[in-house]
Amino acid sequence: MLGTVADWVGAGCLVAGALLSLAAGVGVLRFPTTLDRMHAATKPQVLGVLLLLVGVALRLRNPADLGMLALVGIFQLATAPVAAQMIGRAAYRAGRVDPELLDADELADR
Template sequence: MATAADWLGAACLVGGALLALAAGIGVLRFPDVLDRMHAATKPQVLGVLLLLAGLALRLRTPRDLGMVALVAVFQLATAPVAAQMIARAAYRSGRVDRSLLDADELADR
């Protein structure tokens, strides 16, 4: 017999998988580096967090919850740093159309 936590966990798993799918499609379909970087980080991180929440609701053991929490912390710590490094490398290599930027804080003054 399924409990409410099992149903909520299943909903989180499906929602997280759909967000990860949307992130993958965005990486393939968006035209430039900054848009792809945005698609690779924003919905992907939320998708992974929803997947982890669904997993935590399904497993419910203290050891598994600790591991899920560690994965969530590392995901939240590394995704923004990776996005920043990708954007900076793209900017420095000239792959960013600077006319599309609202504010160019890295430009030489």
């Protein structure tokens, strides 16, 4: 009984994670500015990957597999914000960011 419930919850997490990852991909293609695309590439995509990992973990239930999935999740959480920061900084330095869209401009030369 418990295995069946875990399988259904895992399937739900897999579907939700896939939909969030799809939404992230569509957002990257459809959003007009670099900052909007950067947001779409990091926020829903990370949550989508974490939901996919939870879904796979609920389906596998093997300690070795769970350790590997936890590492993947930790590295995803550690690298996605850094990558978004670097993309945003590179876009700003290349002049691809509209200054009117910024509330505060910490990178501007004083």
